Amino acid sequence: MRSFYIARRVVSELFRDKRTLAMMFVAPVLIMFLMKLIFTQSATTSVTVATVGVDGNIRTALNDIKHVTVQKQASNRQAQQALKDQKVDAVIHETSANHYTVTYANTDATKTSLVKAGFNAALTVNGMKTLTQTTVQLSQTVAQLTATLAKVAPQAAGTVQMPKRQQPTSTKITSRYNYGDKDSGFFDKIVPILMGFFVFFFVFLISGMALLKERTTGTLDRLLATPVRRGEIVLGYMMSYGILALIQTVIIVSCTVGFMGVEIAGSLAGVMTINFLLALVALAFGILMSTLAQSEFQMMQFIPIIVIPQVFFSGIVPLDSLATWVKDISFVLPLTYAGDAMTQIIMYGTPLTSLGRDIAVLLLFLLLLTALNVRGMRRYRKV
Amino acid sequence: MAEQLMDLNHLQKKFGRQTVLTDVTLHVAAGEILGLIGPSGAGKSTVIKTALGMEVADGGEALVLATHMPNRQLLGRIGYMAQDDSLYSALTGAENLRFFGRMKGVAKATLAAAIAHVAAVVDLTPDLNKLVAGYSGGMKRRLSLAIALLGDPELLILDEPTVGIDPALRRKIWTELHRLRDAGRGVLITTHVMDEAELVDEVALLLGGKVMAYGAPALLEAQYGVTSIEQVFLKAEGVA
Numbered sequence: 001m002r003s004f005y006i007a008r009r010v011v012s013e014l015f016r017d018k019r020t021l022a023m024m025f026v027a028p029v030l031i032m033f034l035m036k037l038i039f040t041q042s043a044t045t046s047v048t049v050a051t052v053g054v055d056g057n058i059r060t061a062l063n064d065i066k067h068v069t070v071q072k073q074a075s076n077r078q079a080q081q082a083l084k085d086q087k088v089d090a091v092i093h094e095t096s097a098n099h100y101t102v103t104y105a106n107t108d109a110t111k112t113s114l115v116k117a118g119f120n121a122a123l124t125v126n127g128m129k130t131l132t133q134t135t136v137q138l139s140q141t142v143a144q145l146t147a148t149l150a151k152v153a154p155q156a157a158g159t160v161q162m163p164k165r166q167q168p169t170s171t172k173i174t175s176r177y178n179y180g181d182k183d184s185g186f187f188d189k190i191v192p193i194l195m196g197f198f199v200f201f202f203v204f205l206i207s208g209m210a211l212l213k214e215r216t217t218g219t220l221d222r223l224l225a226t227p228v229r230r231g232e233i234v235l236g237y238m239m240s241y242g243i244l245a246l247i248q249t250v251i252i253v254s255c256t257v258g259f260m261g262v263e264i265a266g267s268l269a270g271v272m273t274i275n276f277l278l279a280l281v282a283l284a285f286g287i288l289m290s291t292l293a294q295s296e297f298q299m300m301q302f303i304p305i306i307v308i309p310q311v312f313f314s315g316i317v318p319l320d321s322l323a324t325w326v327k328d329i330s331f332v333l334p335l336t337y338a339g340d341a342m343t344q345i346i347m348y349g350t351p352l353t354s355l356g357r358d359i360a361v362l363l364l365f366l367l368l369l370t371a372l373n374v375r376g377m378r379r380y381r382k383v
Numbered sequence: 384m385a386e387q388l389m390d391l392n393h394l395q396k397k398f399g400r401q402t403v404l405t406d407v408t409l410h411v412a413a414g415e416i417l418g419l420i421g422p423s424g425a426g427k428s429t430v431i432k433t434a435l436g437m438e439v440a441d442g443g444e445a446l447v448l449a450t451h452m453p454n455r456q457l458l459g460r461i462g463y464m465a466q467d468d469s470l471y472s473a474l475t476g477a478e479n480l481r482f483f484g485r486m487k488g489v490a491k492a493t494l495a496a497a498i499a500h501v502a503a504v505v506d507l508t509p510d511l512n513k514l515v516a517g518y519s520g521g522m523k524r525r526l527s528l529a530i531a532l533l534g535d536p537e538l539l540i541l542d543e544p545t546v547g548i549d550p551a552l553r554r555k556i557w558t559e560l561h562r563l564r565d566a567g568r569g570v571l572i573t574t575h576v577m578d579e580a581e582l583v584d585e586v587a588l589l590l591g592g593k594v595m596a597y598g599a600p601a602l603l604e605a606q607y608g609v610t611s612i613e614q615v616f617l618k619a620e621g622v623a
Contacts, residue, residue, distance in 0.1 A: 005485045013473040016514075218469035222530070225435055225463040226486040227455050382439045383453035 002228050006236025010210065011243065020206060024248055028198035029255045035194070036260050039187040045110045047089040047118070050079040054094045057129060062092075062122035067114065090115040179347050180263050190316050191262050192342035193335075195252050197314065199245050199275050200282040200335055201307055207241050208286030208299050215290070215380075224381040231374045237287065238280055238370075245279030246272060265349035271342065273352060277362045278338040284369030285334070291376050310335035315343065337361045386413045388448060388538045388569035389434060395442030396429055396592075403429045404440070404592045411538065411569040416560060418583030419573045420616060426592040427573045428466070431542055434571065435463060448537060459488045462536035466543050468523040470515045476502070476526050477511040480533065489534045501529040504559050506552070520547045528556065532563075539563065539570045545579065557582055577613035586612060588619050595619040 015021065046067035051059055052075065063070040071088060073079035079091040083103060089111045091103040102119065104112045180188050214220040223233065249272055256262040264271065289306060293299040313319065313330035316339075330336040341358035344350035352359070389411040396404040403426050411417045419427050432438040433445050436453025445452040448460060470479050480498045489497055502508045505525035515523065528544055539560075545553045557579070560570055564584070572583065580586050581600050588596040588603075596603050596619050600612050607615045 002486060005482060009471065009474070009478075009482050012478070013471060016473045217472075218465050218467040219471060221437070221465055222463065222469040222483070223486060224437065225458055225461070225465075226483065227457075227459040227488055228486050229455070381435075381437045381453070383436050383455045 003232040003236035003239060006228075006233060007239035007243075010237060010240035013210075014206075014240070014244065024202045024206065024244065025251050028194075028202070028248065028252050031198075032191070032194060032252070032256060032260065035190070036187045039185060039190075040183075045108070045114060047111045047114050048087070049115055049118070050082050050088040050091045052076045052079045052091065052093040054092055054100075055126070058122050058126045061125040061129075062118060064125075065118045065121055068118045092119060179265055187260075188262055189343075189347075191256055191260075192346040193314050193316050193339040195249065195256070195271070196275065196278050196335055196338040196342050197311060198252060199248055199279050200310065200338070202248065203241050203245055203279045203282040204286040204289075204307065205299070205303070206286075207237060207283045208290035208293070208302070209296055211237065211287050212290040212293055212296060212299055216295075220380060224377075230377040230381070233377065234284075234287065234370060234373050238283055241283045242276055242279055245275055245282075249275040262346075264346050266345035266351065270345040270352045270355075274338055274341045274345065274355075274358075274362075277359065277366070278334065281334045281338075281362055281365045281369065284366060284373055287373050288369055288376065291379070309333065314339040334362060334365045387411070387446075388413055389571060390446040391430065391434065391443070392446070393443035394430070394433060394440045394445065396426075396433065396438065396440050402592060404433075406443070407589070407592070407594055408443075409571075409587055409594070409597070411571050413537075413567045413569055414564055415585060416564050416570040416572060416583045418580050418586045419571065419589060420575075420577070420580050420586060420612070421573075421589035422620075425589040427589055428542065429592075430589070431463075431540055431571070431573070434540060435461065459534065460537050462531035462533070462539040462541075464527050464531035464539075464541045464544050466546070468527045470523060470526060470530075472516040473514065475512050475514055476507055476518070476522075479515060479526060480511075480530060483530045484533045487534045497533055497535070501532045504532060505529045506555065521549060521552060524548050525552065537568060539568060539572075541570065541572045543573055543575065545574065545576060553579075577611065577616065580612040580616075588616060590620060 046069070048069045048071055049062065050071045050073045051062075052073050054072075059070050059072065062068055071082070073082065073091075076091070076093050079088070079093065080103065082088045083091050083105055086105070089105050089108075093101045093103070095101055100119075102115070104115060106112050175182065177184065211220070214223070224230075253264070253268065253271060257264060285306065289302050290299060293302070309329070310333045313333050314335040315330075319327050319330060337358040341355045341362075344355055344358075345352070387410055389409070391407060391409045394404050394407040396402075407426070407430060409417060409419070409430065419430065421427055429438060433440050434447055434452060435458065436445075436455075439453060447454075448457055450457050471482070474482070477498065480502065481494065484494050484497060498511075499508070502511055505528055507522065507525055507529060510518070510522060515526065518526065524544065524547060528541070531539060531541060531544075545556060548556065560572070561582075564570060574580060583600065585598060586596075586600050586603060587594055596606075596615060598606070603615050604610060604612065607618050609615055609618060
């Protein structure tokens with residue numbers, strides 16, 4: 001019962017702190033909105049390529065490729081100058097027949113690979129065109145030969161069968177997307193992890209600060225001078241911040257689904273459950289770290305140590321290609337499991353029942369940290 | 384002899400290699416106010432923390448209400464007021480009282496009446512619905528005392544309750560403490576104000592973790608051949 005009153009007190013204190021509330025509820029939405037703008041933008045890089053002495057057909061083919069613009073330059077010197085002046089992103093110079101030298105600005109890897117892919121595609125398209133022309137010429141020659149043959153030996157003409165020219169059937173590709181649509185990009189991939197990250201970050205920081213404040217103002221001592229159990233204090237904090245995390249998740253989810261068009265394949269209840277669990281882990285983590293901090297500023301110093309590594313290793317950046325020992329780091333970070341579970345639910349529609357491993361690990365984190373917290377409070381009261 | 388509410392017998396306490404308390408023996412009987420005086424760092428707070436069970440003595444025993452401390456359940460029968468105000472400034476005075484009342488385990492049915500009573504004692508009734516953040520220093524001290532008085536505790540442990548309080552209010556608080564004493568409660572109070580030491584029934588002088596003098600104020604003054612507790616204090620410290 002006491003933990004319920006502690007939870008109520010923590011919540012009413014928080015709801016009077018309008019700025020902190022705004023930070024918890026508005027900041028994540030704002031940041032996600034900005035990220036959506038940025039990552040959607042960067043998906044459509046466009047490049048300008050200068051060509052020197054390149055065949056007109058290839059130039060046309062290259063220009064036809066999306067996001068590639070071709071600029072014809074008279075001399076290599078002029079082209080190189082344009083590259084230097086940052087007017088073009090690459091120079092393609094045909095030094096001799098079918099020998100090309102490509103100079104890249106290479107200040108943006110995306111642009112470099114776009115030029116590479118574009119040029120290769122243009123060469124292929126051009127090769128196909130030449131092949132088609134050759135084929136047409138060949139069949140014309142055959143037709144002429146057949147006509148000549150008919151004149152010379154009419155009786156033999158019947159035996160020569162003209163191969164029917166195959167009408168080129170146009171290839172059609174129909175795309176079906178299991179998740180999202182053709183506009184799904186990097187942003188959609190990181191949304192599930194970002195949701196978890198915001199819950200973790202804010203709950204970790206605010207709960208840690210709150211308990212630190214209780215300690216420095218002496219209210220924790222006063223609280224411990226009543227018959228309250230140490231566990232009841234921790235439980236009260238868990239209840240209040242759990243509720244807060246749920247509200248935060250509802251706001252983030254409704255904004256990402258409603259305004260940013262992110263699709264949630266699985267159940268919303270599953271998303272809420274995982275976020276709630278993650279919030280409890282973050283809370284226990286925050287409380288534990290707050291015991292190591294002497295001031296609010298020292299609490300802030302845990303952000304680069306505790307919070308930022310979780311962002312890098314939780315799956316926002318694909319870790320598949322990294323060394324094993326690097327991947328191993330992610331196994332000790334709670335956000336890895338929450339991020340995985342959220343991705344599974346949001347992108348693949350996996351039900352909670354199939355995420356036993358993630359949930360079990362999160363529960364294990366929670367139990368361990370909570371036990372440490374209840375134990376750690378013995379420093380302030382010996383019973 | 385009156386019932387003993389607090390018995391600290393031969394307390395020893397060390398933090399690391401530093402000895403904070405050496406053989407401290409103090410008693411508070413029902414209907415008695417014990418004043419604990421001594422300079423900063425003399426070990427007053429450690430005595431209080433040991434009596435509350437926040438610290439455990441390395442030697443000796445701490446008996447409160449005939450129970451060995453630390454004991455969690457017993458804390459509901461002790462009223463504690465710390466040196467700092469220890470209030471939730473984002474809550475109103477009434478909310479602070481209600482919260483700590485619940486933590487102390489004051490019955491729901493009697494909580495409202497208990498809050499009204501302690502608020503009246505410290506003269507805070509008209510300000511109960513204001514946020515503590517807007518309270519003056521004196522008001523915070525009074526609210527802090529009101530919280531300590533909640534639940535009609537048998538033993539009050541007050542750490543410097545009159546710091547920063549104007550003389551009129553200080554007199555009012557002492558009147559209330561004497562009333563509580565006469566109602567059979569016990570009080571352990573620490574103070575820096577020497578003339579307050581004249582208002583207690585027993586005074587203990589703590590110096591470097593040792594009890595240098597212990598007795599009724601008048602008795603100590605006679606013993607040291609001086610006319611005030613302040614002079615006893617100075618004499619015991621070896622200054623005068």
